[in-house]
Amino acid sequence: MKPLLALFKRDISLFFRSGGGAGQAIGFYLVVVILFPFGVGPELNLLARISIGVLWVVLLLAILLSAERIFADDLEDGSLTLLLTAGPLPEMVILVKLLAHWVSIALPLLVITPLLGLLLNLPAGGLWPLVLCMFIGSLGLCALATIGASILVSIRRANQIISLLILPLYIPTLIFGVSATTDLTFQLDQPYTALLILTAISLISLIIAPFAAAQALKANA
C-alpha cells in the first residue's frame, strides 16, 4: 500500500502545485456555465430545463480535455518507465493515477456544483441527485479518459485525437447520467433504473481501464 499511497499523494500535490491547480478546473467550469445564459437567453424556465444536461456536458468536457495530462508529464521526464516496472503492478499504478486525476479534476466540480446549479436555476431538489450521479459517473469518465491517454501517450499534443477516441465511449455515461439525475430529481416511476445502469457502466469502465491502459502503455513503450 505504501508505494501506491506515495504515488497518490505525489500526483495530487503535483497537480495542485502546477499552474493554478484546482483553481484552473473551477475556473473552467465557471467560464462555461456563465457563458450558457448568454448563449441561450436568461429565461429561467429554459435554464432550469437544460441545467442538468449542461452541467453533465461541462463535467464531461473537463475530463475529456484534461485526459492528456494523466500520463504526459510522467512520460516526459522518464518517470513512467519506472512507475510501470519498478514498483507495484502496472494495473494498480494506473488505477491510482486515475483516482488522483479524479480528485484533481472531478472533485472540484462536485464541490462547486451548488453554486453552478444556482446560476443555471437547477430545479429544486435536483442538487443531491446531481452530485450523487456525477460522483458515480465521473469515476467512469476518468477511467475511459485514462484509456484514451494511454493509447496516445507517445503522441505530443494529442488532445484532439483523444477527444475523438473517447467521445463515443462517453455517450452511454452521458445518457444514463442525465437520465438518472432527472429520474431522481422528479421522482419518476422507476427512479433507480438509470442510476443502476450508470453505476454498472462506471464499474465496468473502472475494471477495464487499468488493464487496457497497461496494455496500451506497454505497446507504446
Place this chain on the structure above:
Amino acid sequence: MKIDRLKTQNLSAQKGERQLFENIEFELSAGQSMLLTGPNGSGKTTLLHLLSGSEQPRSGQIDMFMAANPTEPRGDGVIGISHFITHQDALKKNLTVYENLRFWTDFMHGDNSRIDTALITVGLEPMPHILAARLSAGQKKRLMLARLLTVSRPLWLLDEPSVSLDSEGQKLLVKLMHEHINAGGIIIASSHIPLGIEATYILELDGGRYMFDDDYIMEDAAL
C-alpha cells in the same frame, strides 16, 4: 533480495521496421558486470529497456535466478528487481530534492531512514528543500544516483550513467558501482567512454537490418 544469476536466451528486438539485434544470449552471475558498446541506434538503450521490463522483446526470454532459489527462474520475471538509470531524470520539477527522493524510495519499497545519508553521499545534503527545477544537470544526476542508495535492488541497469557528471561525480559513480559489485550485485551499463570499472563482459552491438524484406516475413510466419 539477492540475485544468483541473470540469463537471456534468443533475445531479439525491433524498432519500427528495423531489426535492432537478434539472438542475444548471455549469462551474468552475482558480482559480475557487463558493458554495452556500439554505435548510436544499435539498440543499447533498447536492450536495457528489455531487461528492465519496460519494453517487450520481439522474441526470446530473460530469466532471473534469485539466491534463495537458484534452480528456478523468478516468477515475476524482471519486474521490480532492478534500478534503471535512464537518460531521463524521472524527477519532478515542482517537488523538492527531498520529496523527489522520498517518493521514489517509498514507491520502490526502499528504506526511508537512508535518505539523509544518501543525500550526504551524493553531496546534495545542503539543499534538500530546493525544488528540483533549480538543480543543474549534474546535480540531477547525483539525485538519481541517491536512489541507488536508498533502495536495494540486485540488478543495476545504467544507461550512459556518467553523462553530465563532473570528475568528482564520476568518482562517486565508480565507487558506488564497486560497492554494488562487491556486495554481490549485477551491473549492466551502456557507455561509449570507459566507465572506470573492470567489466566482466563487453557486449558490442552493431546496427541491425530493415524488415519487410520478404525473407524476413517468411521467417516471421514460421514462428
Place this chain on the structure above:
Amino acid sequence: MFGLANPTKFMRFSGILLPYLIITTLGLFGWGLYMVFTAPEDYLQGPLSRILYVHAPSAYLAQAAYVFMALANFTGYIWRHPLADMAAKNAAPIGATFALLTIITGMLWGKPAWGTWWVWDARLTSVFILFIMYLGYIAIWQVIEDQVKAARVATIVAAVGLINIPIIKFSVEWWNTLHQPASLTTSGSAIHPSMLTALLIMFAAFTFLFTSLLFISIRTEINRRRARAMEMRILQQNIAQTNLSTRAAINNQEPD
C-alpha cells in the same frame, strides 16, 4: 490461412483471385440493381423505399467491417502476423465509407419522409457514433508512425470499441425512446418476396465489394512498404559505402 501471412504468397494468391472478385461484385450489383428496379414499390413509401436497398447493406457492412477489423487486429496481436494488422488497418477506411454511405442514404430518406435532413433517430445516431469510432481508429494509424507499435495500439482501440458498440446501441435506444421514437424501416408494410430477394442480392454484392476493396487496398500497401524497404536498403548501402571510403581516405592520410 497462416500461409497467407507471407506477403509474396498473398500477392500471388490475391492477384489471381482479384479479377474474379471484381467480376462477381459487378455481376451481383447488376443483378441486384435490376431486381431492385423491377421489384414492386412499397405501397406506403413509393419509390423512396428503394433507398433501403443501399442503406441496409451499407449499415450491415459498416458494423461487420468493425468486427472483422477487430478480429484481424486480435490475430495480428496474438500471432504477430503483419498481414493481419494490414488487413485491419485497411478495413477501417472502407468500413468508415460504408458508415458514411449509411448516414447519407439515411439523410436522403429522411428529408422526404420526416421533412428534415437529420433526425436523431436511434439507428442513424448509432451509425454516426460508429463513424466517429472509425475516424478515431484511423487517426491512430495516422499519428503513430511506427507501424508495429500502431498495430498493437490499434488492437486495444478496436477491442475497447467492440465492447462498447453494444453498450452504445443500448444507451442510444434508451435515450431515443425517452424522447421521440422514429426509425428508418419499412415495418408496417409487408415485404414482398421479390423485395427480399433483391435485398439479399444487394447484401451479397456489398460483401463482395468490401472484399475486393480490401484486397486492392492491402496490395497497394504491400507494394508501398516494399518500395520503402528498398529505399531504406539503398540508403543503408550508400551509408556503408561512404563510411568505407571515408575510412579508406583517413587510412591513406596516416603516415605509415
